[in-house]
Amino acid sequence: MLTGKQKRYLRSMAHHLNPIFQVGKGGINDHLIRHIEEALEVRELIKVTVLNNSGEDRNEVGQQLAEGAGAELVQVIGKIVVLYKESRDQKTIVLPN
DSSP states (O other): OOOHHHHHHHHHHHTTOOOOEEEOTTOOOHHHHHHHHHHHHHHSEEEEEEOGGGOSOHHHHHHHHHHHHTOEEEEEETTEEEEEOOOSSOOOOOOOO
């Protein structure tokens, strides 16, 4: 579980990132979750765009993606979901205490 200070730090790091995945009308599936897990292992912090045609609530999509990938939901702002998961092999982000 992330503290408020850690979430603020991660939000500031994610500000400059571009979204690398999109959730569209196909919704969330195992294929998408697997790719998100792989991306999180390499990058630790990613953005996902929820398209308007998905028809799902963005907060629920964020929760489902975080649970499916075993990640922390950092932020849902507008159409963007920010996810964080500490890498096992390629740890680059050091969180504040």
